[in-house]
Amino acid sequence: MTTSDDPRRHIPRTDALLTVPEIDDARIRLGDTVVRTAIRDGQDAARRGEIAPDDVQQAVIDDLGTRRTSSVRPVLNGTGVVVHTNLGRAPLSSAALEAVTAAAGYVDVELDLETGARSRRGAATRAALLAACPAAGDALMVNNGAAALVLATTALAAGRAVVISRGEMIEIGAGFRLTDLIASTGARLAEVGTTNRTHLRDYADALGADDVGAILKVHPSNFRVQGFTSEATLSELRELADAHDVPLIADIGSGLLQPDALLPDEPDATTTLTAGADLVIASGDKLLGGPQAGLLLGDAALVGRLSRHPLARAVRADKLALAAMEATLTGPPPPVRLYLHADPAALRARTDKLGAALGCEVIAHDGRVGGGGAPGVPLPGWAIRLPETLAAPLRLGDPAVLTRVHDGSCLLDLRCIPESDDQRVAEAVSAARGAAGVP
Numbered sequence: 001m002t003t004s005d006d007p008r009r010h011i012p013r014t015d016a017l018l019t020v021p022e023i024d025d026a027r028i029r030l031g032d033t034v035v036r037t038a039i040r041d042g043q044d045a046a047r048r049g050e051i052a053p054d055d056v057q058q059a060v061i062d063d064l065g066t067r068r069t070s071s072v073r074p075v076l077n078g079t080g081v082v083v084h085t086n087l088g089r090a091p092l093s094s095a096a097l098e099a100v101t102a103a104a105g106y107v108d109v110e111l112d113l114e115t116g117a118r119s120r121r122g123a124a125t126r127a128a129l130l131a132a133c134p135a136a137g138d139a140l141m142v143n144n145g146a147a148a149l150v151l152a153t154t155a156l157a158a159g160r161a162v163v164i165s166r167g168e169m170i171e172i173g174a175g176f177r178l179t180d181l182i183a184s185t186g187a188r189l190a191e192v193g194t195t196n197r198t199h200l201r202d203y204a205d206a207l208g209a210d211d212v213g214a215i216l217k218v219h220p221s222n223f224r225v226q227g228f229t230s231e232a233t234l235s236e237l238r239e240l241a242d243a244h245d246v247p248l249i250a251d252i253g254s255g256l257l258q259p260d261a262l263l264p265d266e267p268d269a270t271t272t273l274t275a276g277a278d279l280v281i282a283s284g285d286k287l288l289g290g291p292q293a294g295l296l297l298g299d300a301a302l303v304g305r306l307s308r309h310p311l312a313r314a315v316r317a318d319k320l321a322l323a324a325m326e327a328t329l330t331g332p333p334p335p336v337r338l339y340l341h342a343d344p345a346a347l348r349a350r351t352d353k354l355g356a357a358l359g360c361e362v363i364a365h366d367g368r369v370g371g372g373g374a375p376g377v378p379l380p381g382w383a384i385r386l387p388e389t390l391a392a393p394l395r396l397g398d399p400a401v402l403t404r405v406h407d408g409s410c411l412l413d414l415r416c417i418p419e420s421d422d423q424r425v426a427e428a429v430s431a432a433r434g435a436a437g438v439p
Contacts, residue, residue: 010053011046014039020057026064038063076401076421076428078394080381080413082339083254083371087402089285089292090371095331096290096324103323122322128329129295133257135273136280137300140307141293141325145253145283146172147315148294150181152249152279155309156302157187157213163206165198165232166191167225168218172372178218178251187213197230203237207244214247215240217277219267221253221372238276247302250277254373255288255295262340263287263374269297278302284325286371289334291324293317339416340369340379350414351382354422358429361385365404367415383411386429393432401428 017023017039027035042060045051051059075087083089092100103109112119120126122141129139142148153162162182169191171177179189190210192202203215215237234250241248256268266287269280279302284293294315296303306312317325328334355362365383369375386394386403391410394401399421404411417425433439 007053008047011043012053012056014043017042017057017060020061022061023057023064026067030064030067030069034067035064038067073400076399076425077416078401078403078412078414078425080365080367080379080383080404080411080415081370082336082367082379082416083286083369083373084402084416085371090289091335092291092324093289093328093331093334095327096334099323099327100320103319107319107323109319109322122317125317125322125326125329128326129257129297132329133269133273133297135270136297136303138298138303140296140303140312141284141317141322142296142312142315143294143317143321144292145251145281145294146176146181148281148296149178149251150185151294151306151309151311151315152281152296153182153187153214153216154185154311155306156247156249157185159186160213161188161190161206161210163190163192163203163210163212163215164218165193165202167193167195167198167229167231168216168220170218170220170223172221182216196225196228198232199230200232200236200240203232203240207240207246212244212246214249216249216251218251219253222375224375234272234275234277241276241278247278247299248276249279249281251281253283254286254369254371255282255284255290257282257288260287260340263369263377265377266374269295273298283371284321284328287336287340287369287373288328289336290328291321293321293325335416335418339367342379342381342415344380347381347415350419350422351384354414354426355384357426358384358386363411365411365413367413379415381413381415383413386410386412387436387438389436389438390429390432393435394428397428397431397435399424399428401425401432 038060042056046053046056077084077087110118110121125141126139130136142151169179182189190206192198192206237248250272252267252272254266256266258270259268269282272280279298282295284290284295296306351362362382363385365381367379367381369377388405388408388410391403391405394403
């Protein structure tokens, strides 16, 4: 074959492909670098003989049609776990999504448009937090719960002791231990009591023997100690803290601002502050249902002291999170709340309808709160039982559907999937069956 007969000579040039309307439009959505990479991939495939030169243009168009602006993939959560850490915890409400979009450009995050002067950062979010938790004298939002704890212990107890029960020295996700976080601030840990029993006198002994910066009470979140147990209450610790003039901090974890009858044993910020805590630390992206955030709520002077600490600048929340949090607090109920309180009859009807359409059995299935919240508390519901072999193709499909694999079955729970996506779920199951060769 002569050079003139080489089919590779007919591979379309990059400049010619860039003028194709579909490819040119993709440059606006994906950027020039991504588009040129897709073109080069198509041209290289033709040079290797994997596709014909005449097919390069369509191959590039098809490739760009599947590319996303981010490697993060949306997932339909069919596990029944509401606050799923591996799936980014709380999904944002439509109001929060709209707020994030609005905040993506130039916004008045630190500007008073009326006067033209600089304003307090996140003032509207602070006001929304105080309206949602009137027991707090002031509020500060930082980038996550661990940052809130680090800021509090750094500002209040660096070089001093933090008194904590041994039964509350917990490890959080990815192997991080609260005790290590506290020690990293330069504070000393004054461990009191035992794993199952800590008495008021244990705290009193520590306060009398050391230079104490704060008393810290931590909700155990993702585990329970049962049986022969004892702990000092917040009201008891309040009297002790007053007697020694030290702040009482309560890390409640999951982010409830008010009591929830569905979760009677889960602490909330309002009740905790009323019971005697000076400062409450909570997460914004768990039961509150908002963006990732650490919330510091409580005594105005104490919160003000934390907000003025130099570390507060390093852990401050960005404009997108501030906007999303405000919308979560002032807008309609976020998905987390809706999923937790899903109507049982409606959930059963949806599951039965989809199960019948797929020709699958529907079984009783308990969902979970997740995210360390309310461990052991079941959320009664139902699931569609599928063959275990469908779990992987469902997970790798488009849309990706994450299910629960249990007792040799693939269980699909609709609790955390919007009803508007039921048809997409049905199509995903049909595609997974085809991929796995399952009838």
